[in-house]
Amino acid sequence: MSGYSVTEPSSTQKWVAGVLVIGYALITLMPLLWILATGFKSSADSIAYPPKVTFQPTLEGYVNLFTTQTRQTPEYLDAHPPQTWYEEIVHDKGMVIAGPSRFGERFMNSVIIGFGSTFLSVFLGTLAAYAFSRYRIPLKDDLLFFILSTRMMPPIAVAIPIFLMFRNLGLSDTHTGMILLYTAVNLSLSVWLLKGFIDEIPREYEEAALIDGYTRFQAFTKVVLPQAATGIAATAIFCLIFAWNEYAFAVLLTSGTAQTAPPFIPTIIGNGGQDWPAVAAGATLFLLPVMVFTILLRKHLLRGITFGAVRK
Amino acid sequence: MKKAHIFAAAMLAAVAAQPAAQARADDLTLCWAAWDPANALVELSKDFEAKTGHKMSFEFVPWPNFADRMLNELNSGGKLCDLMIGDSQWIGLGAEAGHYVKLNPFFEKEGISMGDFIPATVTGYAEWPKNTPNYWALPAYADVVGWTYRKDWFSEPELQAEFKEKYGRDLGVPKTLEELKDIATFFQGREIDGKTVYGAAIYTERGSEGITMGVTNALYNYGFKYENPDKPYDLQGYVNSKGAVAGLEFYKALYDCCTPPGSSDWYMSEDIDAYKSGQVALQMNFAFIWPGVNADPNVGGDKSGYFANPAGPDGHFAQLGGQGISVVSYSEHQDAALEYIKWFAQPDIQAKWTAAGGASAMRSVVEAPDFPDKTPFNKAFLESMAIVKDFWAEPSYASLLLSMQDRVHKYVIAGEGTAQEALDGLVADWTEVFQDDGKM
Amino acid sequence: MSGTTIDHVARATPPKVARRIKGLSDRAIAWIFVAPTIFLLLAINIFPLLWTIYLSFTNYRANRPNAEVKWIGTRNYERILGDADIWLTMQATAHFLFWTLVLQVLIGFALAWLINQKFKGNDLWTTIIVLPMMLSPAVVGNFWTFLYQPQIGLFNYVVAFFTGADPTSFTMIGDVSLAPWAIVIVDTWMWTPFVMLICLAGLRSIPESIYEAAECDRASKWRQFWTITVPMVLPFLMLAVLFRGIENFKMFDLVVQLTGGGPGNTTTLTSIDLKREAFEKWRTGYSSAYAIILFVTVFGLASIYVKALNKVKER
Secondary structure (H helix, E strand, C coil): CCCCCCCCCCHHHHHHHHHHHHHHHHHHHHHHHHHHHHCCCCHHHHCCCCCCCCCCCCCHHHHHHHEEEEECCHHHHHHCCCCCHHHHHHHHCCEEEEEECCHHHHHHHHHHHHHHHHHHHHHHHHHHHHHHHHCCCCCHHHHHHHHHHCCCCCHHHHHHHHHHHHHHHCCCCCHHHHHHHHHHHHHHHHHHHHHHHHHHCCHHHHHHHHHCCCCHHHHHHHHHHHHCHHHHHHHHHHHHHHHHHCCHHHHHHCCCCCCCHHHHHHHCECCCCECHHHHHHHHHHHHHHHHHHHHHCHHHHHHHCCCCCCCC | CHHHHHHHHHHHHHHHHHHHHHHCCCEEEEEEECCHHHHHHHHHHHHHHHHHCCEEEEEEECHHHHHHHHHHHHHCCCCCCCEEEEEHHHHHHHHHCCCECCCHHHHHHHCCCHHHECHHHHHHHHECCCCCCCECCEEEECCEEEEEEEHHHHCCHHHHHHHHHHHCCCCCCCCEHHHHHHHHHHHCCCEECCEECEEEECCCCCCCCHHHHHHHHHHHHHCCCCCECCECCCCCCCCCCHHHHHHHHHHHHHHHHHCCCCCCCCCHHHHHHHHHCCCEEEEEEEHHHHHHHHHCCCCCHHHEEEEECCEECCECCEEECCEEEEEECCCCCHHHHHHHHHHHCCHHHHHHHHHCCCCCCEHHHHCCCCHHHHCCCHHHHHHHHCCEECCCCCCCHHHHHHHHHHHHHHHHCCCCCCHHHHHHHHHHHHHHHHHHCCCC | CCCCHHHHHHHHCCHHHHHHHHCCCHHHHHHHHHHHHHHHHHHHHHHHHHHHHHHCCECCCCCCCCCCCCECCCHHHHHHHCCHHHHHHHHHHHHHHHHHHHHHHHHHHHHHHHHCCCCCCHHHHHHHHHHHHHCCHHHHHHHHHHHCCCCCCCHHHHHHHHHCCCHHHCCCCCCCCCHHHHHHHHHHHHHHHHHHHHHHHHHHCCCHHHHHHHHHCCCCHHHHHHHHHHHHHHHHHHHHHHHHHHHHHCCCHHHHHHCCCCCCCCCCCHHHHHHHHHHCCCCHHHHHHHHHHHHHHHHHHHHHHHHHHHHHHHC
C-alpha cells in the first residue's frame, strides 16, 4: 500500500487530458480575449481589414462608453483646449464631450434589479425548499413540478399578459416590476436547487436540536440555515447570473428608467457606425463582476449545479 | 362683500398662478434615435434651456431598436417622452391611437406655417391623413437615402482607362441604376492598395426596416407603386407590377454580384463600417452620415463624393427618411413641450441646426443661395429631397413593414422563390393586414 | 453550557409538546414557508397564463386600446396551425435544439471526463472553460456578429488559419446553409460548460470502490467505462439535457442579436417569430394563441422526459 490506487490515472493519461482541456480552454477563451482587446482598440483598428492582433492600446472605447460627444468646428476646438486626458482623446477626433452617457445608469439598474431579485428569490426559495423538504405537503410532487413548469414558458409568451398587467398597474419600466418578475422566474431554480441541498442535511441534526429544546423555527434558523449556507450561496450566484444577463423581458418591459445593461450594450453606437470598442468596453465591465463571483465561489458552483434534483 | 370678492379673486389668481410657476421649471424628455444628429440637438438645446429655464433630458435609442422601443413605450402609455422625434411612418398610428397631440391649433396660435417647410417633408413627417392639413408633428430632421462613392478611386487614371474600355463611357457618377451596377461590378473583387475591395454596401438588414429602406430605391424607379393612385388600397398590379418585379430582380442582382461577403444583415452602421474601413467603392445610406464621412480621417474630404439615388427605367425617386417632432399625449408637460417646438421652429435656430450637424427642413435654410456650396454634399442632399417617396404611414405600418422585410429578405438574401412570387406574396400579406383593419 | 431554566424544562418535556408550546405548529410553518412562493408564482405566472388563454380566443390588439374586443373562438388557433411559415420556424427550432444538445452533450461529457483525470491545474482550467456561460447571451450574440464578419471579424481568419481556406470565401451568418450552424456554434461555445459541470459532478459522485471492485474482477477500462461510468453519469446528463432543452426551446436573446432571424427566415426560431407577432405587429390575440401552443408543446415534451428521467434514477 504505497499510495498506489487502481483508479488513479497514469501520468501519460493526465498529460494528454491536460493538453486537450487546455487546448479547448484556449479556443473557448479567444472570443473573450477578443472582446477584452477590442475594448482597448481605436475605432479604426477595431474594424481594420484584415483584423489586427497587435495595435496601439487606447482608452477611447472606455471614454466613448461613458460619454456622449458632439462634433465641433476646428475654430471651436482651438478655442476650447482639452483639460483632462479623456477630453484630449475626444478632442483629437474633432469632437467635444457633451455629457455622460447612459451606461452608468443602466449598469446601476442591473445591480439594483439583479441583487434585489436574487435576495428575494433566495429568501422565498429557502423557506419553500425547507417546507418541501421536511413536511408532508398535500400534492407536493405536483406543486414542485408546477414550480418547475413555470420556467418552461418562453419569456416572450409570458411577456404578453405581463406587459398588459404592468401597463395597468403602472409597473412598466419600474425597478419594482422587474425585481418581482425576475424573482418569480428565478423561484423555480432556487426552490429546486435548495430543496436538494436541504434534503442532504441529515434530519437527525434538527431532531437533536428539537430535543435540546429548540423550536422548529429555531431549528431551521440555527441548524439548517448554517448547514445549507454553501447551497444558498451557490443558488444566489445562479439567480444573480440569470437576472444579470436576462434580455427578453428587459427589452420588452423596460425603457428609460429601469432598463438594464444587456439591452443597452448592443445598442451603443458612436460616431456613425457601431462603436465596437465601446461595446467591448461595456461588455468587459459588465462581465467582470460575474467573473469575480464565479472565481471566488468556483468550488461551490460545481456542487450547486446538480440542481438538487439528482441524488448521489 | 367687495372685500370678499377681491380676496376670492386673489385666491383664484394664486391657485391659477401655481401650475404656471411649476411649468416654468419643467424637466422635459426628448426621445429620438441615437445617432450623430441627436448629439448635435443636445448641444443646440442648451440655448432653449438658457432661454426658458426648462431642463432638457434625452432618451436616444439606436436605429435597429428605435421603432421597437419607442412604439412599445407609446403603446404602454408611457410618460417617459414628452417630445418624440418619431419616424415618419409612425404618424398614422400616432394620430389614430392618440399617442400624439394634434398641432393645428398651436401652429395657428403661434403663427407657424407649414408653407415654410419643404413640401415633401410636411407630407412625409407631419400630415395624417396624408395630403390633408392635419398636422401631428413639425418637420425636424430631413433625411433621404443617397449614395457615397470613393472619389479617389474613381479618379485613378488606370481605373478610368480600364472602365472606359470595358463599358464605353467615363467612370463617374452613375445616371441610372444600371450604370451604378456596372460600376459596382467593376470594383467587385478588385485589388486596391493591396486589399481586395468590393462594389457596394447596400441595405440588407432583416430585423427592423433595413432591407425595405434599401430595396424601395430600386422598386420605385422600376415602376413599383404602393397602391392604385385612383383607388386606395388597391394593390394588385401595382405592388406586383412587371416593373416592380424587375426592380426587385435588380436589387437581388446587385446584392449577388457586387456586395462584400457577409453583408447579409447590414443597415446604416454596417454600411458605414464597410465604407470607412475601405472595403467598398459605393455605399447606400441615409444622408445623415455625410457630415461624418466628410470628416473621417481615412475616407473624408476629397476622397469621397455624394450623389442622389440614380433614376431607373420607370421613375426617379429616393426613399425618404427623416422625422418630425411631436408632443406625446401622455406627457405631463405638454405646454413646455410645445414651447420647445415653438423655439425649434424659429428660422435662426433652424439655420444653426443645419450648421451644427442637423438637417433642417425649413425652406429659408435649404433655399439660401449659399446652401448648395456650403458642403460637398449639400447639392446631393437637395437633389435627393426633390425626389422623395415614403413607405406606408398607416397605423398598421409595422405589420406592413414586417411582411415586406420577410418577403424581400427571403428572395434577395436567402434566394428563395422568384421576384414575382415574393411580390405576389406581399400583396397577399398586405391585403390581409388591410382586411384585418377593415380598410378593404 | 445549557444551564438555563428553559433548557431544563425543554429537556423534560416530550418533543412534540415542546413544539406546540414554543413555536408554530409544523403545518403552520409549512404553509407560511410555501405560501409566498406559490402566491408570487400565481400572480406572475398562472394569472398571466389564464389571461393569455382568454386573449387567445379574441382579436385583441394591445396597441389599439380603444378598439372593440371580439370573441372569435378558435380562429387564431386555426390560422396558426394552418400557416406553413410557422411550421418552418418549428423546423428551424428543432434543428437548433437537436444539434446544440448533441454537440453540448458530446463535448461536455468528453471535457468532464478529461478534467476528471485530475491533471495538475485542472481546477483553474475548469474555471476558465466555465466563463462563456456566465456572459449575457444578448451581449455575446451581438459581439459574435462582429466576430463572424468575413472581412473584419476573427472567426473566419481562425478557420482560415486551420483549414487554409480563404477567409472571405464564406459568410457564417449571411449564407442560408451556414446560418443555422452559426447559431449552433455560438450556443455550443456558451453552454457546453454547463453540461460539462453537471457531468463532472456526476463523475465525481461515483465511489472509487466500484472501480476498485471492477479492477479486482479484471474488467477492462473500456468495459468499466460503459458499465460503470456511463450509467452512473446518465441521470446527471439527462438532467443537463432537460435544462438545456427547455432553455433552447425558448431561445430568443442570443439568436435575435446574432442573425435577427435571417437570412430570410432561416434562423427565425419560434420565439423570434412570436416576438414579432406580439410586440411588433401587436396582434395580441393571435400571438396569445401562438404562445399557448408553444407552452403546451414544451410542457408535454418535458413531462414525458421527466418521467423517463425518474425511471433512470430509480434503476
